[in-house]
Amino acid sequence: MIGLNRRDLLAGAxxxxxxMAVRPAFGAEKFVIGTFGxxxxxxxxxxxxxxxxxxxNVKVQKELGWGSxxxxxxxxxxxxxxxxxxxxxxxxxxxGQNAGLWEDIDTSSTPNVNDIYNVCKPDVVxxxxxxxxxxxxxxxxxxxxxxxxxxxxWRPGLNVGVPHISSTYGMIFLMxxxxxxxxxxxxxxxxxxxxxxxxxxxxxxxxxxxxxKFQRGEVDAALFYRHRIQILKDDGLGxxxxxxxxxxxxxxxxxxxxxxxxxxxxxxxxANRMMGxxxxxxxxxxxxxxxxxxVSLDAGLAAKHVYGQDKVDSLRFADWNILNPKxxxxxxxxxxxxxx
Numbered sequence: 001m002i003g004l005n006r007r008d009l010l011a012g013a014x015x016x017x018x019x020m021a022v023r024p025a026f027g028a029e030k031f032v033i034g035t036f037g038x039x040x041x042x043x044x045x046x047x048x049x050x051x052x053x054x055x056x057n058v059k060v061q062k063e064l065g066w067g068s069x070x071x072x073x074x075x076x077x078x079x080x081x082x083x084x085x086x087x088x089x090x091x092x093x094x095x096g097q098n099a100g101l102w103e104d105i106d107t108s109s110t111p112n113v114n115d116i117y118n119v120c121k122p123d124v125v126x127x128x129x130x131x132x133x134x135x136x137x138x139x140x141x142x143x144x145x146x147x148x149x150x151x152x153x154w155r156p157g158l159n160v161g162v163p164h165i166s167s168t169y170g171m172i173f174l175m176x177x178x179x180x181x182x183x184x185x186x187x188x189x190x191x192x193x194x195x196x197x198x199x200x201x202x203x204x205x206x207x208x209x210x211x212x213k214f215q216r217g218e219v220d221a222a223l224f225y226r227h228r229i230q231i232l233k234d235d236g237l238g239x240x241x242x243x244x245x246x247x248x249x250x251x252x253x254x255x256x257x258x259x260x261x262x263x264x265x266x267x268x269x270x271a272n273r274m275m276g277x278x279x280x281x282x283x284x285x286x287x288x289x290x291x292x293x294x295v296s297l298d299a300g301l302a303a304k305h306v307y308g309q310d311k312v313d314s315l316r317f318a319d320w321n322i323l324n325p326k327x328x329x330x331x332x333x334x335x336x337x338x339x340x
Contacts, residue, residue, distance in 0.1 A: 028059040031266055034086035037064035039286050047282035052273065056266040067092035074101050074258045081258035085267045090252045091168055091320040093127035098324070102126065103257040109268040112275035112292065117312050120252055120291040128271035129254035129291045130280060132306045134315060135169045136226035136241040136248050143220040146242040151180050153198070153221050160198050161213055161222030164205040165334040172249050172318055173223045174330070179246070185322050188330065192337055203338065214239060227287035230304045243314075250306065250315030252291070 031053075035041065041064060049060045063070070067088035074081045078101070088096065096102050105122040107113050113121060113128065120129035137147050147153060153160050163170035178184060178191030195201060202219050204210035211228055213219045215237065226248075229241045255274055257267040273279050280290035284297055289306035297307060306312060 028053065028057050029263060029266075030061055031056070031058035031084050031263060032061045032063065032082060033270070034063045034065060034067075034070035034083045036066065036087055040283075040288075043283055043286065048273065048279060052266075052270060056263075056269055058263065058266055071096060071101065075099070079260055081261050083258055084261045084263055085255050085257055085270055087253065087255050088127060089168055090125045090127070090129075090317070091171075091324060093125055093254070093256060094320040095324050096256060097126040098321075101256075101258060103259050103261065103264060103267075106268055109265075110272040110275065112272050115277075115294050116275055116291040117293060117309070119250075119312060119315075119317065120254075125252050125254075127252075127254040127256045128275055129252045130274040131253040131283070132289045132291055132312060132315075133251045133253065134226040134248055134289075134306045135172055135223050135251065136229060137221070137244050138214070138224045138229045138239060138241045139221040140217075140219075140238060141240050142238055146240070147221065147244055149180075150176050150223075150244045150246055152244070154194070156199050158220045159200040159202055159218060161202050161204050161210055161219035161224065162195060162198065163210065163223060164203055165331055167206065168251055169223055169225075169249075171323055171327070171330070175318060175323070176223070176246070176249075185319060188326070192333065196337065226306065227289065227304070230287055234304075247314070247316050250312075250317055252317075254291075 035044065041062065052058070053060055063083070067086065070083060070086040070088070071092060074083065074086070105126065107122065110128060116129060117132070118124065120132065122128065137150065139147055144152070144155065144158060163173055165171055165174055174188055174191040174195065175185055177194040178188045181190040181194045183190035202213060204213050207225065207228065210222065210224055211232070214224070214232055226241055229239060232239050255271050257264055257271070261267060275292060277292050277295045280292050280295045284290060284295065284301060284305070287304055293309070297305060302308070306315070
């Protein structure tokens with residue numbers, strides 16, 4: 001037997017301590033994701049993370065939030081980003097691409113990309129897309145007929161919910177208001193005037209605030225997430241949604257790998273799983289609509305989703321290469337017009 005003296009033991013303890021400081025328990029490497037909380041996090045914990053950890057010998061750590069929280073942290077630590085992977089919306093993906101924040105898209109390592117809708121593919125929006133949302137026209141049937149045009153929200157006597165401009169759909173509603181009144185994506189000033197002309201404008205900031213205003217009957221109509229309205233309908237609230245003649249807008253959500261992030265191979269595996277039917281099927285009961293064309297939903301559930309080629313093709317998508325550079329200026333103008 002080889003004897004160990006006190007010096008050997010102390011040296012060994014130092015090596016062990018250093019090793020434990022670098023690696024989590026059981027030798028698994030830490031893998032940090034910035035992701036959404038609530039229901040989304042619960043599904044990840046139950047249906048995604050265990051298999052991913054086992055396949056990649058990692059231990060997932062989550063920071064909950066949204067892209068506008070994650071991106072400033074990546075910018076502040078470009079050479080050593082605090083995330084291995086982040087969940088983002090399409091406007092944030094485009095901002096990050098233009099700012100040089102992401103690793104190059106690798107479709108050879110993510111074969112599930114071949115089965116997602118064309119409007120979700122990385123050559124259209126610079127990320128690995130997993131979910132499609134629709135911003136629909138929600139309304140209270142007891143207060144109004146189904147709007148045939150977005151302009152019908154300007155009828156006298158209605159309480160209209162207006163999403164704050166700091167949100168993706170707030171920018172989109174401002175653009176719709178501008179387009180209805182002679183403006184365009186390049187000229188949003190008519191949108192500000194139109195919003196000020198709403199008889200009873202109820203600004204909501206964030207999904208929770210908007211959801212609550214509908215629950216309490218404080219708004220009669222608004223641009224809002226279709227799946228959130230569907231949840232309220234399923235809960236028995238007197239509310240419905242429709243597609244005005246000008247159409248509705250979609251939003252794509254997915255993941256990106258920050259440049260200089262560690263363990264890119266595991267990040268690509270996560271991205272590939274997220275674009276696959278097994279991952280997306282796990283999210284479907286909570287009405288997160290799939291980007292993968294091969295996800296099979298029964299007729300009842302499919303009717304509640306953005307589902308199928310025809311429906312996806314009907315959506316319009318904002319040009320964030322035009323809108324993103326305007327955001328700071330528009331938020332400043334918003335604050336002067338509506339909170340000044």
